[in-house]
Amino acid sequence: MEDSNELIQRKSWWNRNWKWFVPTGCLSLLVLFALFIAGIFFEVTSIIKDSDAYKESITAVQNNKIVVEKLGSPIETDGMVSGNITSTNDVRTCDVQIPIKGPKGKGTLFVVGEKRGKWKYSEMSVYIEKTNEKIDLLKK
Structure with a gap:
């Protein structure tokens, strides 16, 4: 038992x-x-941030007097980058939106371009949230 x-x-x-x-x-x-x-x-985010297009566009924003006047200095990224960068054979394309901020406000950097040897941008502009204005960085 x-x-x-x-x-x-x-x-x-x-x-x-x-x-x-x-x-x-x-x-x-x-x-x-x-x-x-x-x-x-x-x-994916690090691939975008390591690209020449990303670096060149951030430099263009930081060196643009109008954007610096609107957002203040220093201008830095603010959040999640969205969009895409593709590569086919020797041609790279980008279409990205980068949130940015400065002491005076926030904005979004839009970058559209193609690289065949060197980047050529069809759009590089900043949308300023506070004033609802768009600043074209490609205009000299």
């Missing part, structure tokens, strides 16, 4: 631990998935 009681009381590892193992396993999968998505996001 003692042997049958002992067998009844001895549960398998799964029967003893499933209540914490299942939620922990599901949570672990969700965390891994979130890290994977975040990794892709940061990789």
Whole structure:
């Protein structure tokens, strides 16, 4: 009789631990998935920020007297860059929107261009939120 009681009381590892193992396993999968998505996001963002088009446009904003007058100095990026940069053979294209800010306000930098050896921009402009005006950085 003692042997049958002992067998009844001895549960398998799964029967003893499933209540914490299942939620922990599901949570672990969700965390891994979130890290994977975040990794892709940061990789794409860093590709855009490392591009010549991004660097040239930020430099153009920081050196534009009208934009500096409207937003103040220093002007820096403010949040998530959106858009895309593509490469086909030796031709690269960009169409990005970069949120920017200065001590006096915020704006968005729009950059559209193509690179065949050197970048040629069809648009490089800043939209100033406070005054609802658009400043063309390509005009001299």
